[in-house]
Amino acid sequence: MKIDPDCRYRSSHEYARKDGGEIVVGISDHAQEALGDIVFVELAEAGKTVAQGDAIGVVESVKAASDIYAPVSGKVTAVNPALQGDPSLVNKDCYGSGWLLRIAPSAAGEWAGLMDAGAYEKEIGKE
Amino acid sequence: MNLKEEPLLFELSSPGRVGASLPLCDVPAAPVPPELARDGLALPELDELGVVRHFTRLSQKNFSIDTQFYPLGSCTMKYNPKVNEQAASLPGWRNAHPLSGEEFNQGALELIHSLQEQLCEIGGFAAGSLQPAAGAQGELAGVLVMRAYHESRGDSKRRLVLVPDSAHGTNPATCTMAGYQAKTIPSDAEGGVDMAALAAALDETVAGIMITNPNTLGLFDRNIEAISRAVHGAGGLVYGDGANMNALAGVLRPAEVGIDVMHYNLHKTFSTPHGGGGPGAGFVGVRADLAGFLPGPIVARAEGAYALLMPARSIGRMKSFYGNFGILVRAYVYLRMLGAPGLRRVAETAVLNANYLKCLVEGAYKVKYPRRCMHEFVAQGDLAEGVHTLDVAKRLIDYGFHPPTIYFPLIVPEALMIEPTETESKETLDEFAAVLIRIAVEARERPELLHAAPTTTPVGRLDEVAAARNPTLCYRS
Numbered sequence: 001m002k003i004d005p006d007c008r009y010r011s012s013h014e015y016a017r018k019d020g021g022e023i024v025v026g027i028s029d030h031a032q033e034a035l036g037d038i039v040f041v042e043l044a045e046a047g048k049t050v051a052q053g054d055a056i057g058v059v060e061s062v063k064a065a066s067d068i069y070a071p072v073s074g075k076v077t078a079v080n081p082a083l084q085g086d087p088s089l090v091n092k093d094c095y096g097s098g099w100l101l102r103i104a105p106s107a108a109g110e111w112a113g114l115m116d117a118g119a120y121e122k123e124i125g126k127e
Numbered sequence: 128m129n130l131k132e133e134p135l136l137f138e139l140s141s142p143g144r145v146g147a148s149l150p151l152c153d154v155p156a157a158p159v160p161p162e163l164a165r166d167g168l169a170l171p172e173l174d175e176l177g178v179v180r181h182f183t184r185l186s187q188k189n190f191s192i193d194t195q196f197y198p199l200g201s202c203t204m205k206y207n208p209k210v211n212e213q214a215a216s217l218p219g220w221r222n223a224h225p226l227s228g229e230e231f232n233q234g235a236l237e238l239i240h241s242l243q244e245q246l247c248e249i250g251g252f253a254a255g256s257l258q259p260a261a262g263a264q265g266e267l268a269g270v271l272v273m274r275a276y277h278e279s280r281g282d283s284k285r286r287l288v289l290v291p292d293s294a295h296g297t298n299p300a301t302c303t304m305a306g307y308q309a310k311t312i313p314s315d316a317e318g319g320v321d322m323a324a325l326a327a328a329l330d331e332t333v334a335g336i337m338i339t340n341p342n343t344l345g346l347f348d349r350n351i352e353a354i355s356r357a358v359h360g361a362g363g364l365v366y367g368d369g370a371n372m373n374a375l376a377g378v379l380r381p382a383e384v385g386i387d388v389m390h391y392n393l394h395k396t397f398s399t400p401h402g403g404g405g406p407g408a409g410f411v412g413v414r415a416d417l418a419g420f421l422p423g424p425i426v427a428r429a430e431g432a433y434a435l436l437m438p439a440r441s442i443g444r445m446k447s448f449y450g451n452f453g454i455l456v457r458a459y460v461y462l463r464m465l466g467a468p469g470l471r472r473v474a475e476t477a478v479l480n481a482n483y484l485k486c487l488v489e490g491a492y493k494v495k496y497p498r499r500c501m502h503e504f505v506a507q508g509d510l511a512e513g514v515h516t517l518d519v520a521k522r523l524i525d526y527g528f529h530p531p532t533i534y535f536p537l538i539v540p541e542a543l544m545i546e547p548t549e550t551e552s553k554e555t556l557d558e559f560a561a562v563l564i565r566i567a568v569e570a571r572e573r574p575e576l577l578h579a580a581p582t583t584t585p586v587g588r589l590d591e592v593a594a595a596r597n598p599t600l601c602y603r604s
Contacts, residue, residue, distance in 0.1 A: 034540060039595035062591040063534035065296075087596070 002029040003121055004095045008071070008114035011123055015095070016071040016114055019102070023072050023111075026099045027059060027090065030124050035061040038090045041083045043068075043101050048076045050103065052110050057100060059090065071114055074105040132585045133184050135602060140171035146178060188585060190529055196555050198484075200503045200532035200544025201295065201343060203373045203395035210464060211398060211457035220456050225448045229434055236433035239449065240426040242459045243410075249470070250369070250389055251380030252412030256438075257450040258422040262370060263297045264445050265390030265409025266337075268422045270305040271442040272388055272413060273335050273364045275420040279440065282362070285334035289358075291320050293342040293536050295370060307334055314538060318496040319348040325357055335364035340381075341371045341501035343536040343544070345481065355385020364388060372396040373548065374478055374502035377471030388413045397458040406451040408458065424449065476549035477502040480556060484547050487560035491567035495539050503546035505539050510570035516541040518577035519566055525583045526562045 007015040013031035017024045032038065043057035050056050050070040057068040079101040082089055089098040105111070115123060173181075191197075197204035215221070223235045239257055247255045259265040270288065277285050288302040290309045299309035310328060315321040320338070336358050341347045348354070355365045367381045367389035373396045375381065381389050393408035394401040401407075413421060422445045424435035435449070465473065478501050485494065485504040492506040508516030520530030520543070532544035547556055569576050581587060 037592040039592060062595055064537050066537070 001033060002095070003117045004029075005117045007095070008111060008116060009120035009123075010069060010071050010114060012069050013124075014069060014071050016111070017095075018111070021104065022077060023074070023103045023105050024099050025056075025068075025071060025101050025103060026094050027068065028120070028124075029094050031066075032091050032094045032098075035059065035066065036063050037061055038087045041087045041090065041100070043079045043083075044076050046076050046078055046101075049106075050074065050076060052107070059087075059100075068100060070103065072103055072105045072110045073107045074103040076101055077104050078102040131184075133181065133188070136171040136173065136178070136181060137169065137602075139173055139177055139181060142172060144172045144174050144177075146173055146175040195527055195529060196547075196551060196559055197529040198531050198545045198547050198559065199529060200345075200505070200546040201370060201535070202401065202532065203370075203392075203502075203546060203548055204401060204529075205373070205395075205398055205548040206550035207398045207400055207457070208461065208464065211460045214460040215453050215456040220453065223452070225452075229432075233433055235452065236426050236435070238459050239452075239455060240428060240433055242455055242462070243426060245459075245462050246391065246410045247412055249372075249376055249380070250367075250386075250391070250412045251382030252389065253415035254418035254421060254425075254438075255410055255412035256421040256423060256425045257408065257410050257455055258425070258445045259390065259409035259411055260446050260451050261407040262390060262392040262395075262409045263301065265392070265411045266297055266301040266366075266368065267304050268409070268411045268442065268445050269366050269388040269390050269413075270301050270307070270335075270337070271422075272411070272417055272420040273366060274305055274307070275440065275442050276364065276417055277334055279420075284331050285363070287328075287333045288366075289325070289328055289333060289336040289363075291336075291338060291342065292538050293318070293344055294337060294339055295343060295368060296535075298337040298339075298368060302337070312336075314342075314344075317498070318342065318344045318346045319350055320354055322350060322353065322357075325354060329357060329361035329363070331362060333358070333361055333363045335366055335387075337366040337368060338386075339368040339371055341374050341503075343371075344496055344505050344539070345371075345500040345503035345544075345546075346496055346498065347374070347501050351384045359385065370395060371502060374474055376474050377467060378474045382412075382414060388417060393454060393458040398461045399454045399457040406454055408451050408454045473549050474502075477547075480547040480549060480551060481545070483553075484545060484556050484560055487557070488563050491564045492543070502548070503544060505536065506543045506545060507539065507541045508533070508543045509541040510567050511574060514570040514574050514577055516543050518574075518580065519543065519563075519570070521580040521588060522566050522569070522577045523562065524581040526566075527583075528559055528562060 007017045009015050013028045015026050015028050038059055038061045040060040052070055052073045054070045055067040056070045059066050059068055080099050192204050192206055223232055243255050243257060259268045286308055287310045288307045289312050290298045291312045293314050302309040312324050312328060313321045340351050358365050364387045365385050367386035369389050369391035372391045376396055390409045390411045393399050419439040420442055421438045423437040423441045426433055427436045481500050481502050481504055485500055494506050508519040516533045520533050523530045534542055535544055536542060
């Protein structure tokens with residue numbers, strides 16, 4: 001299991017990574033492994049304003065459908081167009097080509113409140 | 128089980144073969160207008176015996192509670208006594224027509240009325256409706272009643288419904304259908320509602336909570352009265368999901384621990400047929416001041432006769448006519464055959480059976496919340512490196528058992544949710560436990576047996592991922 005050291009995490013297993021002025025959002029390697037083969041991804045549309053903790057999408061595997069929550073507040077600037085055709089990218093490369101969406105953050109302080117890689121590793125150790 | 132793959136009727140077809148001989152036409156033939164005629168309608172051509180054998184062979188592949196043990200957690204796959212079927216097939220019930228009017232249907236209305244009263248008594252509710260035709264429809268009716276209650280008081284700020292993370296997936300879906308937003312409340316270390324998280328979530332925007340008790344971990348939430356008090360204190364209502372009523376019926380009346388609205392699935396607890404899409408029945412019961420909002424019509428007794436009445440401020444109908452009447456007859460017979468002491472013994476035996484089974488297998492399987500369970504328990508199927516719950520489930524099929532519910536509840540990784548119900552004998556439970564333990568040994572010593580399973584069925588392991596990603600919905604593309 002991989003934990004990207006450059007990302008911050010929520011306890012509900014979304015990651016957030018800074019890229020320029022934006023935040024790239026996806027689900028962690030641990031989450032994709034627990035979900036199993038992902039068959040469908042539905043995401044909020046670009047342009048939508050979201051608050052931290054809002055449901056911004058659903059990831060569905062053969063086992064379960066799980067809500068995805070916004071790690072930070074802001075405006076959705078892009079969603080990964082490749083996932084419509086190939087949701088398995090989330091399984092294959094969750095931190096890379098399997099990213100879910102990008103958010104232009106509106107509350108600078110929220111980043112610091114997310115777990116760093118070390119804290120997230122401890123968090124999933126509890127499960 | 129008949130192992131051979133059954134050909135389709137189209138594949139069995141032989142040109143010119145017929146199953147019926149029609150009399151000669153004794154009126155002048157009216158030609159089909161040419162614009163309506165078409166060629167190439169490929170209907171299968173078979174004789175009667177060929178059709179009978181085809182469907183009989185298909186029916187022999189069925190897995191059902193009448194053939195094998197079916198410990199599907201959260202579904203209460205209990206045996207459906209045949210006396211229910213016998214009663215429901217009596218001509219007086221079978222031929223009753225809803226449009227023949229109240230005066231010609233007094234018997235049917237009396238049965239519905241009596242069933243309403245019995246179900247109210249079981250839950251401690253003041254009134255109830257048998258309109259909803261499924262558990263999820265009962266939930267929707269219940270939450271719409273909550274909504275109507277708040278709106279009748281001019282209380283329009285409430286937009287959230289709290290749902291514990293151990294809830295059935297239908298609960299958040301129901302909230303959305305009813306125009307509310309679901310907010311998840313985490314579980315505590317004991318598997319119950321986290322009381323601190325509940326307190327933090329409660330304010331004037333909360334319409335209520337949807338709670339299942341015992342919850343989907345098969346655990347009774349001992350804080351239920353405190354939960355009800357807290358929600359009522361914030362002006363919200365407490366919705367009880369009665370999917371797990373089999374653990375409580377005749378023992379605890381949910382209304383007495385603060386449940387305001389609740390549905391039960393007659394097709395679970397009250398032994399009406401279950402599976403294949405129904406038909407179901409989702410009775411909804413309420414406390415006295417909510418009775419006016421119930422879905423209707425409901426049956427009332429006035430001036431010595433039974434009549435269909437719409438409650439004063441009803442949320443309306445959930446379906447046409449009066450629920451699935453034939454199903455209500457079965458539930459009525461079940462309750463009458465058991466009586467009150469019998470119903471209590473059902474719950475007690477269901478809980479005893481689940482705990483017995485849990486004790487037998489918990490050496491071989493992890494059980495995340497080891498305290499005494501109610502009518503079901505959740506074990507974990509990650510028995511060895513590379514062996515998952517899905518493999519255990521498929522291997523059980525090879526041993527002639529229906530797999531339990533898997534990967535639910537979501538809060539337990541690799542969940543195997545096992546509900547034996549009260550109708551299984553000790554011998555069946557012993558045999559099932561022995562097989563589960565044998566599978567645990569196989570998982571360590573011969574995991575390939577689990578990965579290859581099932582091998583005793585007409586088709587083996589299906590590619591669920593491909594089926595979900597690229598469904599082929601026609602037999603011939």
